[in-house]
Amino acid sequence: MKNKTVLSASNICKSFGPTKALQSFNFELEEGEVRGLIGENGSGKSTFSSILSGLLESDTGEIYLEDKPYKVASSREAAAKGIAMIVQEIGTIDQVSVASNLFINREQIFTKLGCINHQKMQIAAKEALEKIGADYIDPQLRTELLNLEERKLIEIARAMYFNPKILIIDETSNALSTKGRQVLYQSIKSVKERGGSVLFITHDLEELITVCDSVTIMRDGKYIETLFKEDMQIKKLRELMVGREIADNFYRTDFDSSYSDEVIFQAKHISSVDLNDISLALHQGEILGIGGLAECGMHELGRVLFGLDKPDSGEVIIRNNTQINNPRKAIANGIGYLSKNRDTEAIIIKFSVKDNICLPTLKKMSKYTFIPPQREKELSSKWSEELSIKMRSDEQLCNQLSGGNKQKVVLAKWMGNDSKILIMDCPTRGIDIGVKENIYKLMMQFKKEGRSVIMISEELPELIGMSDRMIILKDGAAVCEINRSPSVTEHQIIQYMI
């Protein structure tokens, strides 16, 4: 028998710049169903859920909630319409009481003559907390006195209080211990019993299978498949998740993962908040790929390698036994770093192309602290031609360039400083196909010149396609190391990732 559909979304599109997060994505959710939503990094899960809960706005496509067109601007509206979401990051405020946290921007419910009746609010809060079986939390407490898990529970309570028709849970569980998880599953059950539906997003497949009735797999922002209870097996899910097709393959074709044995850069037993005991060695002329889930700690690793963050223990050492503990040292030793937040960290958006390219090299090109303008000019023109950056003049401000050209500017700036080692964090994020290709070409050229690259990427095909050696991280620990060979497939790797 088929229940009636609560929510139906048809060809939703959403794109950030050149990257298409969702492409004509279709989705249906039935009453009383607990639906899992899985996919690789950047497959559009979170984008979709954010659209549902009003944090984002879709470019095209319609959504129908119980056959009524559904469009919201804020999570408040969404909740009013019966869609509540529990997000990854912390959604509570320290300085106020638990009760006020539960009813952010819903205080109006309890107002009499424009005054909030705190008694009423606290009673309601108590109810809300009892509902999810977290009544041991005192609604009068200041939230900063609670630990993280309890705060998460508050958010769950907030979401549950208004008996949502649809509850969206976005990778919440990995911030919860067993106890918290029980609460979570409990509330999922209760929603289900009430005839509501749940959209459950997670990377933890076991959990997924135990919790969900059915699961929808996404890939490249497209709907792939929906599996139901019986045929939900981890293996199958993984197969469906991976195998994203690439428009036309412009990765390197050779499979000789040859590089000199000379180790020029290494990290020893790095442990920090997000990393535990990672060691790696980079050889001359090697492209070392580092992969994993978005929050597996690889980005943090990149920062540590470049000396931006200090690890709690362990050290980063470059060839001549100098320790890298701040970016300046790293740069002085010929390391370059492409941050994944390009616009805020990798380039100065209000600077001209020239200034950006010259910035790291200034010290070198100055003689007696004087910087001859023509030298700057030479450098910037040399490299902007080398990388064929599209621009009117090198005086043009970077905020007018396309994402790809910005990335080229970043590369130009490190090549201008002739870096021996490049740490690339998501080098092709938000970049159009054309530029992607040149960047890959550049990486190869780099390799040929006997320089080395550390490529941190959330995209498996890229990793497999480009790197000589891959290190896969999971929850901050290196789980495996794979050498380049034709036989390597995404399926193998995903095993380790999830």
Add this chain to the structure above:
Amino acid sequence: MKKLISAALVVTMLAGSLVGCSKSAENTGSSAASEVAIEATSESTDSEAATKEATKEAVAWKVGLIDPGPYNATSGPLFAQLELTINALNGTFTYVTMESNSAEATINAVKNLIAADVDAIILSNQALKYGCMAEVADLCEESEVYWSMFWTKIVEGEPNYEACMNKKYFVSTTFEDDVESAYFCTSTLGKLGVKNICEIGFPSGNTTGDMRDAGINKALDEFGMKLLAAERDETVTRSAEGGAIAGSRFLSSYPEMDGIVVAGMSQYVLSGLVETLKSQKKGIDDIQVAAIDFHEFQKEYLEEGYLDAIIGGHIEGPTYSAILIANRINGTSLSEEPMLIQDNFIKLSSKEEAERWDEYVAEDGYIYSPEEIANCLVVNNPDFNLEVFQKMIDDYSLEDIVARR
């Protein structure tokens, strides 16, 4: 609703007051245009008419002044009289504001006045206070502008004295006997049997302030009184609020205090001080107050007994300077040497005296009538000379003012 109404009210008031002051600004050609000033000039206009035919050959000239800020009982009548004087002497005047209380600002003000091609500048005691008298002197000398000061004593042997006295364009400075004034206040308290006094005064080091302190000390010794504390912070002593705060600080930290001397700036602090005394139910007979510089409400205060004596009314100085300058410009200068003029205070210790002051000066807005002033120009009145002038200065007193009306 109430707010709406009040808002509307304020808007109208705002507009009204703006229009008001802009108007007055027009008809005196300056911002310094109090009700008093307006009267004064309206007076002066017809007086000019009266004096005009007499003064065919009186040269037209322009005086530069520094904006004294909002009206107060000391500077208000002074500038009212000064504006009237200048008009009566067939002159005009222009004001500048000082951006801040500093030597830099004073010098810039003078420069700007010179830039506005004035023939003469009459300064208050800024130059003395900020120690830039020499610079001002040089400025005026090189750009051939006559200048005078009031409330400013320069003593032989001081650098200021050398800086000014040998200058061709320095006309005069007028000053008061401040030791005497402070002595008068303090001794009055002493006579009333006060033992422990607090002082509100100038920051130490200020020439005027030092003289007044000398006067106070003189009286202290004489009557065996004790000075408990002094508030000299100009950020406090230059506002009514400050007066209140100073007063309450005295009261709170010196229960034994039974007298207060306001050695200057009463025009600002006195009202605040009296308010505090009132609210503390003190001041009538348990705390005596004597003050230097006149205040708007001195009459009431004297009457109610919060104030026991006040000395001030030294508003004639710049007028004398103006007369000297005018005569110089008309080529009939009374003395080629720069003049150091000591002018008189007016002492009020009873309500009646205060009433007469208000009646004859504060309300009419002048101490010398335009005719009298016009007669101080030698071109109008050939038998006006230094002696007459000196007598005029020495005679200045409340009685003298009353008598001349």
Add this chain to the structure above:
Amino acid sequence: MPEDNMGQECGIAALLDIRGGFRMRSKQQIKAFIAGTLYFIMIPAATYLIFVCLRPASFLNYNSIRLIFEQSIYVCILAWGMIFSMKAGDNDLSLGAERILGCIIGILIAKEIKSFVGIPIGCIGVGIIVGGLKAFTNSAIKMTSIIFRIAYTLILSSAGAIIAGNKSLTLSSKYTILGKAPWCYVFFIVLGITLLVVEKYSVFSAHCKVLSGNEKLAKDSGISKEKTTAIAIMISSAYCAISGVIACSFGAGTASSTGLDSFKLVFPAMIAVHVGFALEKHINIVFGVFAGVMITNTISTGLISLGLASELKDTFMGFFLICLMITSVVTARHSEERARREVKAAGKKNIVNT
């Protein structure tokens, strides 16, 4: 408007609730409550004690306490007004100039209509107009840089000087009732309770807290920053106006200020608010701010009585403010770090568990 007068009976409700709520509170909270009260009492008391020790003769009497308190009233009211806008991250330095302008107009009106009513009319009127103006420009320009506040200060103070023209800004005692004993207390208490109610019971202040706590969250849950800041600005202007009324009645007059001098008026208030923030953990900010004001005033009175130059209070205040700000910054950093580690710790825990 949150600070409407029907706050009154809510105010009583508030007090009741403080007691009522107090009964059913957990041990932890009773402790917190006591700690808070101690903070509130001790901090000013300690400062006062210092001076008592230094000059017992002058400080050991009820009168001096009362005098210090009366001086504190209008500063405190100003500070109270600034709480919300400072929470929303806007240090409004132009309030001093605004207050002066209000006083000037108020005094002129009072002299016009020969009644003390003119003062509140003037002050509040100016407060509303200028406040509205600020709120408007704020939402128009979308940047609350202090440089704009400085610009306001300049304009307001010069406008004050122009309007004052050469008129006298001294008030005769007829018009100064509002600064006197019964009235200033009435203002103090009414405004205090109103603010307490607004702070504790209004939707607006709840939103304000969310904004100051986590702007993204506020945005996601549909709280409009513009609206909230606008209200905050209006409140600060209103309170500034009242403090103006009391100030110019208290001192029987005012003086027009040039340039940036008026910052001196705002500074103590600002410090008080920072003190309030520092104590917020333990006690309602309304009381915290009052404690702050008492401290600064005790000290400036004390300096006089010790025969020190009273300008030294500026030195002290500046130093005090910097220390407060630095400590707040440092603590913020620590708590951030702690949170980050907690997150991961929780994450690791569940690996173990699953």
Add this chain to the structure above:
Amino acid sequence: MSGFLVEKQKGEGLVSAAQYEKSRRLRMLFLDIFPFIGLIFVLIFFGIVTKGGIYSWYNVKSVFSQSFLFIIGGLGVSFLLAQGSFDLSMASVIALSAILGARIAPFNTALGVFVTIGVATLIGLLNGLIYSEFNLNTWIHGLAINFMFGGLLYTAMGKVSNVPVVKSLTNLNNPINEVAILIIVSIIVIFVFNYTVFGKHCKAIGGGVKASEQSGVNVKRVKMIAFVISGFIAGIVAVLSMIRNGAASDGTGNMFHFNVMVCMVLGGVPVTGGTAVKLRGIFIGAITVTIITIGMVSWGISARAQELVKGILFVAILVITTKIRNSVDHI
């Protein structure tokens, strides 16, 4: 002229890309040249209303002598401006150092000068430490420091209302020296600001702290040095004003920080820092302000209206430039 630009902004929605690019260019151009336009406009305007009264050799001199200190002060903070911050503590730093210097000078002139500059630099260092370590809100922190040292002035002065400066210093008071100093300081600052690593790094910080750190800028140190420089030059300003005023008092340098700020805004220097900070803005701004003041005096405008006019100009220019800048940046 500003009016029509605002119009342009209103029209944004409709214009096509090409037009848009054009209007963007136009705005950039405007931002670059409006200070000049302003200056010329002011010159002409006051020339007309005063019937050529302001065109005199004397005024040329007094424009120079009045804007002189502001220009030097402005150059001093220019490195902070580039970082998008400002030094609001100048006023009392100048006063304090001047007073201390003037008190010591009688014993040994050189030492006096040294102390003046030394004290200022030290306070600059303190500022720098606070700014780089805790980066508080620069404005509030500046004000707080200003209060801190402002409070010490009376104590520092002891029992006098102004400390006269020894002859050996006041003798140096002539325009030639001032011109010389101005030229020297300008050349040095302009060089450092435009052609050295330090200068570029300052601008980089103005553009974005994270990005500059990842490009190898030692953010903390650069921030620190910038404040030290501003302190140092505040010291120089203190010496100069001692020389030209013949005395140091608590009033010395009063409102200085503010006047510098006005100059900076009228000179079109952006509050946000970055490469858009052009030193010429400081020069033009200072001159414009002075001309406005002088012009209005000789025009005989109500004295206090002058402040208001300045204030309104200040706000208007601030708002317009900020708006235009945002519209240019957000593309």
